[in-house]
Amino acid sequence: AAFISIQAFPALLDLPQDLEVSAVSCGSRHTAVITRGGELYTWGWGKYGQLGHGNNISSDQARRVEHLVAKGLRAEEVVCGPWTTYIRVLE
DSSP states (O other), X not given: OOXXXXXXXXXXXXXXTTOOEEEEEEOSSEEEEEETTSOEEEEEOOTTXXXXXXXXXXXXXXXXXXXXXXXXXXXXXXXXXXXXXXXXXXX
């Protein structure tokens, strides 16, 4: 199993260049951000699929949720629960 760093305090994270974050939400072990362009990026513990990448893989690196891009959906709002992530999207 991959080691995932769990931070008890805020930490700096490098996102891809030119991304401006408009919303952020933190679960118990994962984080999600929405960019001004409506893209969703997630990272952290993914055991229950809460990162939205179609698998249960955890990641210390922010990754764009490609499913939303493929469906032409724009993320508007995000709320992370303990082991879940809820998003409101626009077509």
